[in-house]
Amino acid sequence: MTVGRLFVVSAPSGAGKTTLLKRVMAEIPGLVFSISHTTRSPRPGEQDGVDYHFVSRGEFLSMIDQGLFLEYADVHDNLYGTSIGAIGAQLEEGLDVILDIDVQGAAILRWKKQLEATHIFISPPNLTELERRLRGRGTESEEKIQLRLRNGAVEMRAASEYEYLIINENIDEAAHLLASIILAERARAHRLPSGKPISKRVFT
Numbered sequence: 191m192t193v194g195r196l197f198v199v200s201a202p203s204g205a206g207k208t209t210l211l212k213r214v215m216a217e218i219p220g221l222v223f224s225i226s227h228t229t230r231s232p233r234p235g236e237q238d239g240v241d242y243h244f245v246s247r248g249e250f251l252s253m254i255d256q257g258l259f260l261e262y263a264d265v266h267d268n269l270y271g272t273s274i275g276a277i278g279a280q281l282e283e284g285l286d287v288i289l290d291i292d293v294q295g296a297a298i299l300r301w302k303k304q305l306e307a308t309h310i311f312i313s314p315p316n317l318t319e320l321e322r323r324l325r326g327r328g329t330e331s332e333e334k335i336q337l338r339l340r341n342g343a344v345e346m347r348a349a350s351e352y353e354y355l356i357i358n359e360n361i362d363e364a365a366h367l368l369a370s371i372i373l374a375e376r377a378r379a380h381r382l383p384s385g386k387p388i389s390k391r392v393f394t
């Protein structure tokens with residue numbers, strides 16, 4: 191049975207990650223997005239169960255108590271988490287799963303070493319461009335923009351912890367690079383259908 195692969199993708203808010211992920215997911219079959227839980231309020235156009243599972247702080251804390259999260263973190267004053275249920279079934283179906291999570295969540299997964307994953311960091315060309323994009327979205331209050339910018343500067347320092355770094359200056363080039371990384375990871379020799387290392391499959 192083929193078990194899917196995990197791709198952990200992090201970026202400062204405003205780096206263009208959501209646009210990039212949507213583009214690549216429309217292009218590459220068998221790639222799905224893990225739907226996180228969050229205590230943040232939905233933005234206009236966001237749908238519960240599609241963009242996130244929007245829950246109250248009480249519900250989120252109760253999920254933590256029940257041990258339902260693979261990882262969770264406080265990001266920009268809201269809680270965000272990946273539930274084990276959100277990804278287990280997809281991986282078992284052989285789908286590759288993208289975890290769009292912050293640098294703290296990615297560090298937890300690296301530390302836990304429970305699941306093999308490819309870690310990709312998406313960076314804006316610089317912080318001035320990050321601010322321009324964040325303001326251009328028009329979805330956050332000035333206070334929230336300032337918080338996301340401060341956090342963005344800290345998040346950029348974690349880039350070296352990732353296996354791949356994509357600088358999103360040109361969206362077409364960045365999307366091409368992200369798709370290439372995903373396809374190259376899929377083609378790794380040990381990712382054969384049985385999940386066994388190649389030597390075991392070929393020589394035993």
Ligand code: 5GP
Nearest residue numbers: 226227262263265270271272290291292295
């Ligand atoms: P936004 O509020 O803009 O949708 O997301 C804010 C940040 O939360 C982003 O950096 C995003 O990657 C992160 N995030 C979304 N879901 C999760 C999650 O399940 N776990 C963690 N640790 N971060 C998440």
